Amino acid sequence: MTGMEAILSGGLQGYLVVAFLLFTIGLATVLLRRTLLMQFMGVELMLNAANVALLAFARFRGGDPQGTVFYLFIIAVAACEAAVGLALVIGLFRHRSTTDSDRAASLKQ
Numbered sequence: 001m002t003g004m005e006a007i008l009s010g011g012l013q014g015y016l017v018v019a020f021l022l023f024t025i026g027l028a029t030v031l032l033r034r035t036l037l038m039q040f041m042g043v044e045l046m047l048n049a050a051n052v053a054l055l056a057f058a059r060f061r062g063g064d065p066q067g068t069v070f071y072l073f074i075i076a077v078a079a080c081e082a083a084v085g086l087a088l089v090i091g092l093f094r095h096r097s098t099t100d101s102d103r104a105a106s107l108k109q
Contacts, residue, residue, distance in 0.1 A: 027046060
């Protein structure tokens with residue numbers, strides 16, 4: 001049994017550990033990177049971590065269909081967020097020729 005199989009065979013705790021690790025990596029990416037595209041990817045990782053936790057709780061409640069429906073709504077919101085976020089990053093790059101988040105504050109002018 002590999003390390004990941006050992007974590008996931010532990011039940012709900014294994015899935016929550018994976019969700020916590022994904023969320024932590026996403027949060028570190030948002031806080032430490034200056035590029036808007038990397039920050040955007042960090043936000044997506046945090047959203048996916050919430051999805052993993054939500055599905056784990058739904059599964060361990062006996063396959064609760066409400067959790068699955070809520071998961072599908074989160075996926076739809078993530079798709080909309082991806083479209084809007086990528087459009088903002090592209091717009092900033094076209095306007096400023098950079099995706100540095102420090103330069104984004106200068107758009108107020």
